[in-house]
Each structure stands twice: as C-alpha cells, then as structure tokens.
Amino acid sequence: NPRGLTFDHNGYLYICDTGNNRVQILSKEFLFKYQFRQKSFKNPCDVKLTRKYIYVLDESNPCLHLFSYNLILQKSVLSRGKGLQLIDPQSCYIDSSDNIFVSDYQGSIFIFNPGFELIHRISISYLRSVTVDRQGRIIAVSGGGSKRLYIF
Numbered sequence: 001n002p003r004g005l006t007f008d009h010n011g012y013l014y015i016c017d018t019g020n021n022r023v024q025i026l027s028k029e030f031l032f033k034y035q036f037r038q039k040s041f042k043n044p045c046d047v048k049l050t051r052k053y054i055y056v057l058d059e060s061n062p063c064l065h066l067f068s069y070n071l072i073l074q075k076s077v078l079s080r081g082k083g084l085q086l087i088d089p090q091s092c093y094i095d096s097s098d099n100i101f102v103s104d105y106q107g108s109i110f111i112f113n114p115g116f117e118l119i120h121r122i123s124i125s126y127l128r129s130v131t132v133d134r135q136g137r138i139i140a141v142s143g144g145g146s147k148r149l150y151i152f
Contacts, residue, residue: 004046004057004091016044016056023047023056036071046091050098057102062086064100077116078102086110091129101138103127109140124150 001019008014011028021041025034042060049055053074054067063079063086078086078100088105095101098114109130111120126144133139138152 003044004048006047006049008049014047014049014054016047018043018045018059023054034071036067038065038073040065040076045089048092048094050094055092055094055100057089057092059089062089064089064092064102078110078112090127091131093131095132101130101132103130103140105143109138122152 001017002015003018004016006014012033013026013030015024015026017024021044022035022037023044024032027033040061041058043058044056045059046057047054054069056065056067058065063076065076066074068074086102086104090103090105093101099119100112100116102110102112104110105127107123107125107127109122109124109127110118113119122138124140124142126142126146128141128143130138130140140150142148142150
C-alpha cells in the first residue's frame with residue numbers, strides 16, 4: 001500500500017509502504033536500494049526530506065518520526081497526549097524555513113515551527129493532502145463528502 005513519496009537530491013525515491021510499516025528507497029533507476037522500519041510504525045503515510053532529517057508521518061500512531069540520513073531514529077514528535085489533536089494525519093509538507101504543515105483527516109491543517117510548537121491551525125474536515133506553492137499559499141484537498149480544493 002504505497003502512499004507518500006518524495007525524491008532526495010541524488011534522485012533516490014522514498015516511498016511510504018503503509019501496509020508493511022516501512023519506508024522503501026529506490027535508486028534513480030527505480031531499483032530497490034534500502035528499506036527501514038521502526039517498531040512504532042503503524043501505517044506510515046508520508047515522507048519528506050530536509051537538509052537535516054527524513055520525516056515520516058504515521059497515520060495510526062499519530063506522530064512525526066525524524067530520522068538521520070543514516071536511518072537512525074532521532075525522535076518522534078507531535079504525538080497524542082502532548083497537547084495536540086493529531087488524530088488521523090494524512091500528509092505533511094515542510095517549507096524552506098522548516099515549518100511543518102500536517103493535514104489531519106479529522107479536521108485541521110496544523111502548522112508547526114521548527115521547534116514543533118503549534119503556530120497556526122486551520123479547521124477543515126476530511127483533509128487528505130497539504131502542500132505550499134512557490135507563492136507561499138497553502139493548498140489542501142479534502143475527501144469524504146466535500147471533495148474540495150482549498151487555497152489559503
């Protein structure tokens with residue numbers, strides 16, 4: 001069940017394999033290179049890269065895992081019980097300032113600063129995906145009954 005994916009600066013493709021609780025990494029030729037798992041993965045649904053970390057968003061264990069590029073877990077953040085309402089995260093986006101945007105199917109886009117402090121929340125139900133365009137506009141799509149494109 002592949003879901004979120006992204007490329008690194010070398011052209012390697014990172015794919016969240018949700019049903020198998022792993023992230024697979026393919027070469028530029030789309031050949032298998034590596035995979036990594038984490039005991040706490042329970043449906044990884046999106047993967048993003050920055051200069052410092054590989055970010056893996058987990059849907060059923062709602063949190064964001066940060067891995068070093070040698071695939072060692074550094075920390076897990078934004079989890080339940082820490083004052084947040086991540087219930088069913090679906091996708092994430094990390095901007096050039098390392099602000100983190102997380103879409104949650106149960107009703108919000110959460111925006112966190114690089115220190116993982118909540119700086120803004122936009123309430124929208126049934127969110128599936130979020131990104132930010134080159135002009136800094138937040139773009140989100142919803143599923144469920146609404147099936148809409150939102151631009152902020």
